[in-house]
Amino acid sequence: MNDARPNNDSRIVLEFRIKGMDFTTAGEAATGIKRTMTQLGMPADMIRRVASATYEAEINVVIHAHRGCLVAKIGPERIEICVEDEGPGIPDIDLAMQDGYSTAPTHVREMGFGAGMGLTNIKRCVDQMHLDSVVDKGTTLRLLFFSKGRE
Amino acid sequence: MVKLVEVVEALELCPQGSYDPERPVKAGYVGDLLSDVMAHAQEGSLWVTMQSHQNIVAVAVLVGMAGIVITGDRPVKPETLETARREQVALFSASSRSFEVCGRLFACLKDKE
Numbered sequence: 001m002n003d004a005r006p007n008n009d010s011r012i013v014l015e016f017r018i019k020g021m022d023f024t025t026a027g028e029a030a031t032g033i034k035r036t037m038t039q040l041g042m043p044a045d046m047i048r049r050v051a052s053a054t055y056e057a058e059i060n061v062v063i064h065a066h067r068g069c070l071v072a073k074i075g076p077e078r079i080e081i082c083v084e085d086e087g088p089g090i091p092d093i094d095l096a097m098q099d100g101y102s103t104a105p106t107h108v109r110e111m112g113f114g115a116g117m118g119l120t121n122i123k124r125c126v127d128q129m130h131l132d133s134v135v136d137k138g139t140t141l142r143l144l145f146f147s148k149g150r151e
Numbered sequence: 152m153v154k155l156v157e158v159v160e161a162l163e164l165c166p167q168g169s170y171d172p173e174r175p176v177k178a179g180y181v182g183d184l185l186s187d188v189m190a191h192a193q194e195g196s197l198w199v200t201m202q203s204h205q206n207i208v209a210v211a212v213l214v215g216m217a218g219i220v221i222t223g224d225r226p227v228k229p230e231t232l233e234t235a236r237r238e239q240v241a242l243f244s245a246s247s248r249s250f251e252v253c254g255r256l257f258a259c260l261k262d263k264e
Contacts, residue, residue: 024230027209031238034213044194051213052189059185112202117186124190 011075012036018061018068020087023111026062029070030055033081036074046147050079053125056118057083057141063104063114064088065138081143090133097123097131152177153263155217155241158197161259162245162252164220167227170241176217179256181249185210192216199252203227208234208242218242222249 014036016029034051054070061068065087073080090096097119104114123129128144156172158164177195182188183202192198194215200207203225211219218241221227227244235242245252 023204023206026206027213031209031212048194048214055189055209055213056186111204111206112183112185112200113206115184115186117184117190121186121190 011073012040014072014074016058016070016072018058018065018070018083018085020062020064020066020068022062026059027055029058029072033072033074036072037079040074040076043147046079046145049125050081050145053122053143053145054081056121057081057143059113060118060141061085061087063108068138077147079145079147081141081145083141083143084138085140086138089135089137089139090131091135093131093133153260155197157263158256158259159243162220162255164243164245167221167232167242167244168236170218170243174217174241176260179253179260181253189214197256199249199256201225201249203231205231205234207231208238208240211240212238216240220245220252222247222252 014033030051033054034047037047058070065085068083068085070083095101099120100116102114102116108114126143127146130142133139152175154172155170155174155176158176175195176197178193180188180192180196181199183200188210192214195217197218197220198211198216199220199222201222203221207219220243222245224246
């Protein structure tokens, strides 16, 4: 974890740096967020949804981007996750959102990543999701979770 | 409720570090695609896989697995052992293949129902 601080509106803000192709630290953002949510006594199903979506988002940056930054704003009623990366971007978002579609290299797939399930897993876990991408620049993914379920 | 130590004995698993023998094993899951495991494995499961790299530990932590069984006598990398120790994830290896390990795990969980 790179930074953790209380926000002025009582939300906890966690920031993580993610390096492309660095599988040694992959998952640190998701596990750090899960740990904080567990300490805060948040509901188990909410923790699972946030942890799963964050992990997939984090792994996407590791596999596809040069580097990225993940910021989590954790409040009692809503959690926002924003993942920004510098990388090749996504030329066709609709295609990328299709279950099973993947551009991950073979050595990554052999590790059990890159099965083309990441974005669909994220969609299943979140209440709101916004994906913006510019080819050859990078991708921004914003995720929103409500503790009382979907609004 | 089946305890982890009962499963370890019934399946002849080889512990790769310390584990809590009393930890309940609520279910099992088998898979080598991490996204599939992440999406569908139940909290408290014993996860049967042939993946042995260190990233399996984060998946086990995020799901809340009772432990991981690496099958087919695949060598466990030192960094996987170290990550599992640090994150307190129970790690085991099995000489048999995933199919056989799952068959025995299923029988073990059914027996104790």
